[in-house]
Amino acid sequence: MKTIGLIGGMSWESSAEYYRLLNQGIRERRGATASARCILWSFDFAEIERLQHEGDWDSLSALMVDAAQRLERAGADLLLLCTNSMHRTAPAIEAAVAIPLLHIADPAAESIRTAGLSRVGLLGTAFTMEQPFYRDRLAKRHGLEVIIPEADDRAMVHRTIYEELVAGRVLGESRAAYRDVIARLVDAGAEAVILGCTEIMLLVRPEDSAVPLFDTTALHVQAALEAMLAD
Structure with missing residues (x-):
């Protein structure tokens, strides 16, 4: 080993x-x-x-x-x-x-491609969602089309990570808010959603999404x- x-x-x-x-x-x-x-x-x-x-x-x-x-x-x-x-x-x-x-991006992208999917929503910190280092790797190395939430949704997702999840606070109202963001990503064409922050899996479960969730931690x-x- x-x-x-x-x-x-x-x-x-x-x-x-x-x-x-x-x-x-x-x-x-x-x-x-x-x-x-x-x-x-x-x-x-x-x-x-x-x-x-x-x-x-x-x-x-x-x-x-x-x-x-x-x-x-x-x-x-x-x-x-x-x-x-x-x-x-x-x-x-x-x-x-x-x-x-x-x-960390490669196993998620490879799993998405293996599942036959190509249009993915991305949840994470503002740095991950908005800066090119992560989205470009998904797009250029793995051929994925990446959809990010609208600005207000990005701000809520980021705030929840830093004010709640990193402090071990898992709140039902935040789960409901994330569920709504995921639904809007699906409406925008996402065939799957990447949980692109290692704390999000503490909050979001498969039943919170109409499309497959890809947990980057796991x-x-x-x-x-x-x-x-x-x-």
């Missing part, structure tokens, strides 16, 4: 899900006493959140690179960046280490499990 390095704490709520799903997956594949070989670098998300909203992506890239290099030196064979938004820094990480970074972990156990 390969050792996986997790760059987490963004937020720890979703990083805990990564840890649980990785270990659960290894147990299912290797037996009741088996668990994942992993090393976790966990950030103070307050620092990350401040830099994100200040737009200081140079400092954020430096922090992500430092974490990746620490994990590589500690013996990690591959890396998972346990957040969608911070994949804006993926090129810097890839350039700074010799071990592979498993990009799909990222599945790709990691395959890589960890590959010969």
